[in-house]
Amino acid sequence: MSGLDLLPDHRRRLFIGGSWTDAENGATFDVLDPADASVLATVADGTAADARRALDAAVAAQDDWARTAPRERGEILRSAFELIRSRTDDLAELMSLEMGKPVKEAAGEVAYGNEFFRWFSEEAVRIHGRWMNAPAGGSRLLTIKKPVGPCLFVTPWNFPLAMGTRKIGPAVAAGCTMVVKPADQTPLTMLALAGILAEAGLPDGVLNIVTTKDAPTMSETLMSDPRLRKVSFTGSTAVGKHLVKQAADQLQRMSMELGGNAPFLVFEDADLDAAVEGAMLAKMRNMGEACTAANRFLVQSSVAEEFGRRLGERMGALTVGRGQTEGTDVGPLIDDKAVDSVTKLVDEAVAGGATVVVGGSAGEGPGYFYQPTVLTGVPQDAAINRQEIFGPVAPITTFETEAEAVAQANDTEYGLSSYVFTRDLARTIRLAESLAFGMVGVNTGLVSNVAAPFGGVKASGYGREGGFEGIEEYLDTTYVALAVTD
Missing domain, CATH: 3.40.605.10 (Aldehyde Dehydrogenase; Chain A, domain 1)
Known part of the structure; x- marks a missing residue:
């Protein structure tokens, strides 16, 4: 069958x-x-x-x-x-x-x-x-x-x-x-x-x-x-x-x-290998077409370049193709409107000063494909940081302090899922209490679990x-x- x-x-x-x-x-x-x-x-x-x-x-x-x-x-x-x-x-x-x-x-x-x-x-x-x-x-x-x-x-x-x-x-x-x-x-x-x-x-x-x-x-x-x-x-x-x-x-x-607009916070004390692995899970599940998908990558400036490089290598190695073809990592988006929306968000971010590390464009038809993409230097107020991307794009914005990271993360009408990578237990507790989201993933890129209550706050x-x-x-x-x- x-x-x-x-x-x-x-x-x-x-x-x-x-x-x-x-x-x-x-x-x-x-x-x-x-x-x-x-x-x-x-x-x-x-x-x-x-x-x-x-x-x-x-x-x-x-x-x-x-x-x-x-x-x-x-x-x-x-x-x-x-x-x-x-x-x-x-x-x-x-x-x-x-x-x-x-x-x-x-x-x-x-x-x-x-x-x-x-x-x-x-x-x-x-x-x-x-x-x-x-x-x-x-x-x-x-x-x-x-x-x-x-x-x-x-x-x-x-x-x-x-x-x-x-x-x-x-x-x-x-x-x-x-x-x-x-x-x-x-x-x-x-x-x-x-x-x-x-x-x-x-x-x-x-x-x-x-x-x-x-x-x-x-x-x-x-x-x-x-x-x-x-x-x-x-x-x-x-x-x-x-x-x-x-x-x-x-x-x-x-x-x-x-809807969601999940922040993915990476602090300078994080295990970067684990953070990149978590980023791939949180971003690329379902080609990024998930309300829990990491939408904004907020990375402490001291490790932002290295994190962006490693993530770009992983994203660039993914194979795009039909979902039924063996070896495919990334399938098509759902329709042409989805491709148009992602294209517009990426183009606007680049026009505003962001740098393309990998990807940055739609695939060739007739299907609805978009290349896995990593952007660095994305302005905090860019549209791509305000709207759900619903595509395989990781925009990286930097922060300096924990207070700044929390303020940026909470600066959205949405409140579904969020992700934190740090080895500091006290910081983990502070962030779990201060992030205005229904779910917080700590050192993991996967929050969904049937035994856990799934849901959000605010406009989520x-x-x-x-x-x-x-x-x-x-x-x-x-x-x-x-x-x-x-």
Whole structure:
């Protein structure tokens, strides 16, 4: 079996109420291979009516699913985990085809994303409230955790499996039903995941998938319905703000995992070999197309030249090509707009005084490639230090003191992830306390872990995914006052 074989023609449609179905009007859209802009597959283009059908199915399944034993919910997730693990190669190839990342890296995403199913299969049986005596006596206080109800999940194109599993996993464990709208650039992996969950025994209507090119109409249709009780969105801050405003009318609960502008701080006492290795992880995961990607490299001036040289050597040695070609380190960006955006940011930085150590230009078509790039001498106020790059570019800016480094790092509206390289324990503690980010990686370029709470502050959103905190996003608390009489 190959990647596309996971999706026979009848599964390239909407998945509603346990059935594969065409869009109401029969419309479809093409999914492109970013390596050469060719058509990979054609999928259903859902309408507002299809969105309502999906929510109807989720609502119809909600009560029975909420009453399903936690152990049974957990076993379904565990079965899905085993199925995904057995099909890692095929899922990795499918993901590589539609998103562009190298197959080896895609396999890493499958393994990481699948761990959310294993983690929450174990958390399903650990949902609990509490019991206590009232402080004044005469009554008992009981709290009960209940599933929040039908959910809407909007997932991004850059991690087609993992961004779905870390929402679906806790929702299934908590007893919630859901409608999922995957990104129109990468819907195939999510459709394959729906088939696997059905095979694992997930009841009809618990998971519904609506692929569409018209995301605004779908979200507006669903979020105006009082039956929808929860929205979880991963994507841009601009879209996230719009969804938060939409949610106000129905007071839906929201989880927002939005944009980032991660600083990567390198101090003069750092192990430079470890810092360069960490930089490669933090920058080049997913070709830089990650909200956790190191966006600004803030390096103490005494080691900036050496760090830039070493990083340039590593970046320059990477092989750019199709994700399915053996030996490829860096695949294409998602589309031509992404290439244009990265090109503009780099060109503006160079015009402002930055020096190109390696790379600095887009690759030749027909695919959407950009060369791994390192820039030194980047002005602090350059646009490339203010915006998410979402590409394989490492801009280096210098600082002199720790206070200056913290000020530069926090000088952004975003607050998702940050990275620090130093051998000074006291400095590590000071920075962890002073950096205004939801996550701080110390001497590591990788912060994502299913057992840890993933999320940000400020314009990077709110709510947490993963860890013990992840399932709480899908639970309401009911307090029961029990009078006790003699």
